[in-house]
Amino acid sequence: xxxxxxxxxxxxxxxxxxxxxxxxxxxxxxxxxxxxxxxxxxxxxxxxxxxxxxxxxxxxxxxxxxxxxxxxxxxxxxxxxxxxxxxxxxxxxxxxxxxxxxxxxxxxxxxxxxxxxxxxxxxxxxxxxxxxxxxxxxxxxxxxxxxxxxxxxxxxxxxxxxxxxxxxxxxxxxxxxxxxxxxxxxxxxxxxxxxxxxxxxxxxxxxxxxxxxxxxxxxxxxxxxxxxxxxxxxxxxxxxxxxxxxxxxxxxxxxxxxxxxxxxxxxxxxxxxxxxxxxxxxx
Amino acid sequence: xxxxxxxxxxxxxxxxxxxxxxxxxxxxxxxxxxxxxxxxxxxxxxxxxxxxxxxxxxxxxxxxxxxxxxxxxxxxxxxxxxxxxxxxxxxxxxxxxxxxxxxxxxxxxxxxxxxxxxxxxxxxxxxxxxxxxxxxxxxxxxxxxxxxxxxxxxxxxxxxxxxxxxxxxxxxxxxxxxxxxxxxxxxxxxxxxxxxxxxxxxxxxxxxxxxxxxxxxxxxxxxxxxxxxxxxxxxxxxxxxxxxxxxxxxxxxxxxxxxxxxxxxxxxxxxxxxxxxxxxxxxxxxxxxxxxx
Numbered sequence: 001x002x003x004x005x006x007x008x009x010x011x012x013x014x015x016x017x018x019x020x021x022x023x024x025x026x027x028x029x030x031x032x033x034x035x036x037x038x039x040x041x042x043x044x045x046x047x048x049x050x051x052x053x054x055x056x057x058x059x060x061x062x063x064x065x066x067x068x069x070x071x072x073x074x075x076x077x078x079x080x081x082x083x084x085x086x087x088x089x090x091x092x093x094x095x096x097x098x099x100x101x102x103x104x105x106x107x108x109x110x111x112x113x114x115x116x117x118x119x120x121x122x123x124x125x126x127x128x129x130x131x132x133x134x135x136x137x138x139x140x141x142x143x144x145x146x147x148x149x150x151x152x153x154x155x156x157x158x159x160x161x162x163x164x165x166x167x168x169x170x171x172x173x174x175x176x177x178x179x180x181x182x183x184x185x186x187x188x189x190x191x192x193x194x195x196x197x198x199x200x201x202x203x204x205x206x207x208x209x210x211x212x213x214x215x216x217x218x219x220x221x222x223x224x225x226x227x228x229x230x231x232x233x234x235x236x237x238x239x240x241x242x243x244x245x246x247x248x249x250x251x252x253x254x255x256x257x258x259x260x261x262x263x264x265x266x267x268x269x270x271x272x273x274x275x276x277x278x279x280x281x282x283x
Numbered sequence: 284x285x286x287x288x289x290x291x292x293x294x295x296x297x298x299x300x301x302x303x304x305x306x307x308x309x310x311x312x313x314x315x316x317x318x319x320x321x322x323x324x325x326x327x328x329x330x331x332x333x334x335x336x337x338x339x340x341x342x343x344x345x346x347x348x349x350x351x352x353x354x355x356x357x358x359x360x361x362x363x364x365x366x367x368x369x370x371x372x373x374x375x376x377x378x379x380x381x382x383x384x385x386x387x388x389x390x391x392x393x394x395x396x397x398x399x400x401x402x403x404x405x406x407x408x409x410x411x412x413x414x415x416x417x418x419x420x421x422x423x424x425x426x427x428x429x430x431x432x433x434x435x436x437x438x439x440x441x442x443x444x445x446x447x448x449x450x451x452x453x454x455x456x457x458x459x460x461x462x463x464x465x466x467x468x469x470x471x472x473x474x475x476x477x478x479x480x481x482x483x484x485x486x487x488x489x490x491x492x493x494x495x496x497x498x499x500x501x502x503x504x505x506x507x508x509x510x511x512x513x514x515x516x517x518x519x520x521x522x523x524x525x526x527x528x529x530x531x532x533x534x535x536x537x538x539x540x541x542x543x544x545x546x547x548x549x550x551x552x553x554x555x556x557x558x559x560x561x562x563x564x565x566x567x568x569x570x571x572x573x574x575x576x
Binding site: 021026099108120125128135152212264265272 | 287293304308382390518542545
């Protein structure tokens with residue numbers, strides 16, 4: 001009995017320590033975002049002073065006076081559109097792969113997976129060249145457009161969504177579809193009345209995680225946009241310059257770009273394991 | 284209703300988009316790899332060299348080979364730490380203790396934060412001048428942390444950042460695997476008088492091998508292609524200390540503009556990641572088969 005209690009105390013202490021390690025760097029960033037540049041230097045002060053006097057200029061200068069409100073707007077548009085597009089396409093593709101006994105189904109699966117696995121940096125140059133010179137109609141190229149990034153993010157979000165939805169749609173008995181077909185339902189009705197209602201939680205998780213991955217993406221966005229399609233992560237990297245960094249403003253932008261993640265954490269926490277392992281391990 | 288035509292119709296938008304943003308760039312980069320193409324050089328047009336010339340040069344390119352080794356060492360180091368730590372944390376989460384749900388929730392937090400933000404968090408935490416970590420390390424232990432100057436410190440700081448960011452993934456995945464294990468083998472082992480260490484090595488680990496393969500597979504793939512966090516924190520420096528293959532390729536493409544040569548690099552890098560993961564996969568599944576026999 002004694003041993004059991006000491007184990008419990010040990011584990012609780014261990015996890016409290018880990019929680020501190022997780023939270024303190026994030027907490028410090030939030031703290032820096034509320035401080036005046038002159039107050040930063042000297043002995044680091046970790047006490048929570050930010051409730052008393054927040055230096056709002058760290059937030060207002062990039063987001064109201066600067067271009068970061070546009071970046072934020074772009075991020076919202078790109079991530080939302082990509083999540084919607086990916087969820088609809090993945091639902092259709094998964095249904096096709098799950099129900100029609102295609103001979104090539106396994107190969108198509110494997111191929112979509114390789115798209116997620118490949119290092120994106122290997123495709124930066126061809127994508128950059130294709131987007132700026134090849135994929136163009138008249139004066140309009142895909143380079144530096146929101147549509148370009150929305151399509152591009154399918155490269156990692158579509159495979160992931162298909163893998164996540166596969167387990168869910170496979171779990172809906174095929175007999176239900178067949179019964180509806182006998183009653184004269186067409187494909188659209190089957191989706192609308194059967195698949196979407198039954199798979200609703202899974203679809204919601206797919207959409208939320210797709211949004212999150214699109215929101216967090218940096219490398220492709222920084223290479224394939226210059227002015228009009230900049231997203232928040234690319235804006236964050238703009239702070240690192242050789243002439244000196246405005247640390248308070250950088251922290252403020254980082255805090256804002258972290259917000260959706262924090263909001264979603266509560267919603268997706270249960271499914272994040274299944275999401276990140278492509279459903280190979282159920283959470 | 285279940286005609287093949289409908290199936291392909293449903294699949295076509297997915298295949299079309301993945302083809303355009305995935306397959307076309309792959310063949311394009313393969314194609315450029317056969318050329319010399321330096322837009323900033325003397326001959327700034329695309330010139331065919333030979334099918335293997337860029338690749339032959341690549342094998343003797345010390346900087347590139349060094350960056351590949353650096354990436355592999357980084358991936359293996361972080362994997363060992365994350366796997367060990369994650370396994371024990373997952374085991375500890377099986378039993379019940381106060382505030383468990385809260386702890387697990389906070390543990391999930393780094394997973395949803397963007398890599399570039401993680402880079403910023405660590406930059407703010409370790410920067411010279413006002414970062415708490417260098418300050419307190421100096422105050423309490425007299426240790427001088429300046430990753431802008433020390434190559435070893437920069438490398439290990441990136442390792443620590445990766446552990447901070449991705450151990451939760453290992454923990455939660457292994458926890459999901461552990462919770463799904465059948466209980467009968469444990470009961471039989473206890474009746475036969477096995478101790479906890481024996482149970483761990485002879486029952487838990489063998490039964491966890493499929494989940495372990497998934498975790499190792501995904502972690503290796505992801506850490507071999509690390510760019511964002513490193514770019515934000517050290518920019519690949521000091522010197523070449525944290526210039527992993529991804530960053531090396533990025534610099535060759537967008538700073539030096541060696542289009543042809545860096546395309547060959549990309550292809551080789553793609554090949555290395557695939558081979559490593561395939562090797563690992565076959566070793567682990569092969570071992571599992573001999574265990575079963």
